[in-house]
Amino acid sequence: MxxxxxxxxxxxxxxxxxxxxxxxxxxxxxxxxxxxxxxxxxxxxxxxxxxxxxxxxxxxxxxxxxxxxxxxxxxCPTARIGIGVEIQKKKIQILSLDLKGNIGEWTEHSLNYENTDGYYKETAYLVKDFILEHGFSTEKILGIGFAVQGLTSTDGTEIIYGKTLGYTGLNIDVFSQHLNFPCSFFHDAKCAARTELWFGNTLNHALYLSIGKHLGGALIMDGQIVMGKTGHCGAAEHMQLIPKGRKCYCGKSGCMETYCSMDALLNDEETQEIFFKALRNHSKAEVLRWQEYLEMLSSAINNLHMLLDCDIIIGGQISSYLTAEDIHTLQALCNEKAAFPYSEPFLFQSKYPEHTVAVGAVLPYIQKFLEQIRESEFF
Missing domain, CATH: 1.10.10.10 (Winged helix-like DNA-binding domain superfamily/Winged helix DNA-binding domain)
Known part of the structure; x- marks a missing residue:
């Protein structure tokens, strides 16, 4: 004292x-x-x-x-802002986020990913142009979070596993050398879970399952995203469902990724919009395919729930197409497969289906700034 x-x-x-x-x-x-x-x-x-x-x-x-x-x-929510960038195979999304988690501006660009200096320079240019176009003061920008389809180091400086786009080992320097702001990599599924956690104030223990073109997961314990010993905690996508099953991009076979991702559900060249439109119109082929998909997904979810005994949140691209009836059906299938009776539902649909990944890439910077104020380190 x-x-x-x-x-x-x-x-x-x-x-x-x-x-x-x-x-x-x-x-x-x-x-x-x-x-x-x-x-x-x-x-x-x-x-x-x-x-x-x-x-x-x-x-x-x-x-x-x-x-x-x-x-x-x-x-003043805009006293500081962060920039979120979601890197996808054929496009990037950029947005600004204020101190309350509100999206300020948002844009999308078609840009095929390439592991080249030209791609990284072009992405950095688009980010800088976004900042200039919207008149953001550079001194107000807390940092830039890059959401990627891969596992990242705990300090956000490296992609430690990124086979989907072939950028394992990529260092954040490829972007930061062109941008005069703090930059970090974040796993896209963990970004989405972080967004859910930020806005879902009552969320404490849960597994966030991101179902998009690829699958991803993130475990939330005691209100925090769990990284695990080597950074791949929550990576349910590579849990083996079928021994010697479908070939996965990880090099193994029968992974949950190959049966429960959107790629596993859709036919070649088929879009989500086309599939779900046909499904809602009760097309026999799509209804049958959907039933088979839910059987596999419920088997995987049941395994995860048996192990973790926590709520499971379905997010990602599929979330915006799901109905309350879909969630009810999936819950019922899980209950049928469960060894223990459940009186309460444990399966829930994400409440924040849009821009969750890019938003989650910014939140660590927002949280750090607020923590600095809380600890009186800012003043």
Missing amino acids: NNITLSDIKKNNTSLIYHLLYEKEKLSKQEIAHQLHLSLPTVTQNLVFLEEEGLIMKEGLFESQVGRKAVAYTI
């Missing part, structure tokens, strides 16, 4: 005030003083400082039946 200075106390008060405003959206200085048990002069002094730093702003007045109306204070 003897080492605590007046400066430490001031920083702590500033941090408390900022985070209270962040959580409560809008408060008067009197309400802040009451809730934090601080004097009005102390609150006023800190509000002035936070406003000068551009972190908060005045936003109208509160209604009052007597006396003067109190000024309403709120945080």
